[in-house]
Amino acid sequence: MLGRRLKRRGYDVVIAVDGGEGVTKALTEQPDLILMDMSLPVMNGWEATRTLKAGDQTATIPIIALTAHAMVGDREEALAAGCDDYDTKPVDLKRLLQKIETLLQKTQEPSAPSQPLEAVAKATPAPNAVATPDIPRSEQLVTATARTASADQQEVSGATPLVAATPRPSSPPPTSALEPTTPTLLVVDDVEANRDMLSRRLQRKGYEVALADSGEAALELMATTDIALVLLDIMMPGIGGIETLKRIRQIYSQEELPVIMATAKDASENVVEALELGANDYITKPIDLPVALARIQSHLKTREASVAARQQLLESTVTAAPQPSFWDDHFRLVEVISKHAFGQTVIAQDLQEPDTPLRIVHTFRLDTNNSEVLQSVQELFLAEMTTLKQLAPHVQCLPVLSFLQDSEVLYVVHEHVEGALLSKVLASKAPLNPRMTCKFADEVLTIVEILHQADLVHSHPHPDCFLQPNEKGKKLVLIDYGVVPRILSKLSLQYPQYQKLLQDQGDILAPEISYGTFKPETDQYVVGKIFLQALQLSAPGDDPELAELHQATAQIFAQMCHFNIQARYSTMYDANRAVRSHWHKLWKAELSKKL
Structure with a gap:
C-alpha cells in the first residue's frame, strides 16, 4: 500500500522483500533514499542498515527506519545503527513525506555526494520501478517489503523497509506534500x-x-x-x-x-x-x-x-497515544469483563484524570505484520471513530470519550456504568420463558433501532455489547458499537483470508457480513438468533392458546434470523413492533390464566 501511495505522488519505487535483497538492490539500483522496515526476515533492518552504512557504495544513502513499536529509545537506537531518520507504523503518510523531502533536499545540495539506497530508487528508472505520478515529482522512490513464506497469502510481513528517490532532470521541481491537489x-x-x-x-x-x-x-x-x-x-x-x-x-x-x-x-x-x-x-x-x-x-x-x-x-487522539505503554502510563487494568478473538473489553482506571475514574475500554489487535493490512485497519478505525464521535448522545448508548493507538493495538474508551453484561444476565435467568425473552429482545431492538435512525448498522449486536445497570429501573445500555466486526468485514473485501476469521466467530454472526455486506437486516439476524437460542418453550399444559402463543414466539425470532435477508422483517421498527405486540399478548394471556 505504501509503495502505491508513493507512486501516486510521482516517485519511482523499487521493492525488496527482505533485508538481504534490500542490500543487493541498494548496490545495483543506487537509489536516493531507503525506507527500512526494522523487522525484516532473513536479514533484519538493523543488520541491513549497518551493512549498507559500512559499504563504500551505499554509505551515503539516506535511510529512514520504520518500526511498528513506538517505544522510548527506538529513535536513538535507529540513529545509532546509522539511520538518518525514524518513523513508526502504521505510517502517517503526510509526516513521512515531509521526512523524505527533507532528506532528499539535503542530498541535492551541490556539496552533497551522490547517494545510493537499500530498497532502492535511482536516478534512472530501474526495470521494475514504475512511476505513476499524479503530482509532479523529481525523485524516484523505492520500497522493500517483507513477505510471508506463504505465497498464496500475498501478505507483507513488514512495512516498507526501503524507499529511494532519485532526481530526473526533465521533471519539474518537487511539490510540497502539504500542497492541495486537484480533485x-x-x-x-x-x-x-x-x-x-x-x-x-x-x-x-x-x-x-x-x-x-x-x-x-x-x-x-x-x-x-x-x-x-x-x-x-x-x-x-x-x-x-x-x-x-x-x-x-x-x-x-x-x-x-x-x-x-x-x-x-x-x-x-x-x-x-x-x-x-x-x-x-x-x-x-x-x-x-x-x-x-x-x-x-x-x-x-x-x-x-x-x-x-x-x-x-x-492528530489530537491517535497520534497522541501515551508512551511508552498504554497500560503503564494511561490506564490501570481492574477487570476483564469479556474477550473475543481480536481483543477484550475491560474495566480500567483512567490515571490521567483526577480521582482516577473507572472507564470501559475495548481493545482490538489484528495479529499480522502485513503493513498494508495494518494501514487499512488504521484508516478504517479512524473512519469508525469519526462516525461515532458525530452520533447524537442518547441515554442508552454510552458515548465514546476517546480512542487511542499504542503500537498495533487500538483502544476505544467509554464512560463506566456499574452493571452486568447482558450475556451474564441471560445466563443467570436461563431458561427464559417466552414473555421474558420478548422483554429483553424489545430492549435490545430499541437500542439498535436508535443506531439505525442515525444511519449506523451495528453489524453484530451480541449480548456482550449491552450492559444491564445495577441501578434499579435503568434500561439496557450499549457499550460496544460493533467496530471490530465492521472493520473485519470491510477488510475481508481486500483480503479474503479475513472472511474465515469472521466465519469462525460462530453461527450468531449474520452470513452476509463475512462477505463484506451489512445492512439493517444484519442486526436483526443477530438479535433473532440470540433470543431464539435463549428461548425455552415450556409445555403449556392443555391450554391451546398458550401453546399457539409460545410457537408464535419462536416464529418471530426465526423470521428475524432467516438466512435469506429478504425474508426478514423489512425494518428494525417492524421487528420491534412484532416483538412488543407479542409480549403484550403473552402478558394478557398469562394474566387471564392467573385470574
Whole structure:
C-alpha cells in the first residue's frame, strides 16, 4: 500500500522483500533514499542498515527506519545503527513525506555526494520501478517489503523497509506534500461520446478526470487511484450503476467518496433506489452542466470538511497515544469483563484524570505484520471513530470519550456504568420463558433501532455489547458499537483470508457480513438468533392458546434470523413492533390464566 501511495505522488519505487535483497538492490539500483522496515526476515533492518552504512557504495544513502513499536529509545537506537531518520507504523503518510523531502533536499545540495539506497530508487528508472505520478515529482522512490513464506497469502510481513528517490532532470521541481491537489473525478458511462463530452467540460473547469466504461472498470480503477467523487451512470451493461454503487458503499462511506448518479428524467424508481443505497445525489440526462458543477462542488466541500475533521481527530487522539505503554502510563487494568478473538473489553482506571475514574475500554489487535493490512485497519478505525464521535448522545448508548493507538493495538474508551453484561444476565435467568425473552429482545431492538435512525448498522449486536445497570429501573445500555466486526468485514473485501476469521466467530454472526455486506437486516439476524437460542418453550399444559402463543414466539425470532435477508422483517421498527405486540399478548394471556 505504501509503495502505491508513493507512486501516486510521482516517485519511482523499487521493492525488496527482505533485508538481504534490500542490500543487493541498494548496490545495483543506487537509489536516493531507503525506507527500512526494522523487522525484516532473513536479514533484519538493523543488520541491513549497518551493512549498507559500512559499504563504500551505499554509505551515503539516506535511510529512514520504520518500526511498528513506538517505544522510548527506538529513535536513538535507529540513529545509532546509522539511520538518518525514524518513523513508526502504521505510517502517517503526510509526516513521512515531509521526512523524505527533507532528506532528499539535503542530498541535492551541490556539496552533497551522490547517494545510493537499500530498497532502492535511482536516478534512472530501474526495470521494475514504475512511476505513476499524479503530482509532479523529481525523485524516484523505492520500497522493500517483507513477505510471508506463504505465497498464496500475498501478505507483507513488514512495512516498507526501503524507499529511494532519485532526481530526473526533465521533471519539474518537487511539490510540497502539504500542497492541495486537484480533485480527481471518475466518470462512469458505457457510452464513449457521453464520457468524452463530460470529461472535456469538467477538465475545462479545472478538475482531473478519470474515465471508466463499465462498473467493473470503475471498481478496478478506484482500487489504484485516489478518486474524490464519482459520476455514475445508472443504466449500463454488465455491472449496472446500482450494483456498482452497492459495491462502492461496501468499502467507502458517503463522506469518504461521494457518488452522484446520472439518470434519465423518467427513471424516478432508479433514483429512489440509488438514494436508499447510499448515493449522495443525482443529475438527469441530458446533463445540465451548471447544475452538475454546483452539486459536484457542494459534495466536494462536504468531503473536504469530513477529511479535515478526521485528520484533526487523528492528530489530537491517535497520534497522541501515551508512551511508552498504554497500560503503564494511561490506564490501570481492574477487570476483564469479556474477550473475543481480536481483543477484550475491560474495566480500567483512567490515571490521567483526577480521582482516577473507572472507564470501559475495548481493545482490538489484528495479529499480522502485513503493513498494508495494518494501514487499512488504521484508516478504517479512524473512519469508525469519526462516525461515532458525530452520533447524537442518547441515554442508552454510552458515548465514546476517546480512542487511542499504542503500537498495533487500538483502544476505544467509554464512560463506566456499574452493571452486568447482558450475556451474564441471560445466563443467570436461563431458561427464559417466552414473555421474558420478548422483554429483553424489545430492549435490545430499541437500542439498535436508535443506531439505525442515525444511519449506523451495528453489524453484530451480541449480548456482550449491552450492559444491564445495577441501578434499579435503568434500561439496557450499549457499550460496544460493533467496530471490530465492521472493520473485519470491510477488510475481508481486500483480503479474503479475513472472511474465515469472521466465519469462525460462530453461527450468531449474520452470513452476509463475512462477505463484506451489512445492512439493517444484519442486526436483526443477530438479535433473532440470540433470543431464539435463549428461548425455552415450556409445555403449556392443555391450554391451546398458550401453546399457539409460545410457537408464535419462536416464529418471530426465526423470521428475524432467516438466512435469506429478504425474508426478514423489512425494518428494525417492524421487528420491534412484532416483538412488543407479542409480549403484550403473552402478558394478557398469562394474566387471564392467573385470574
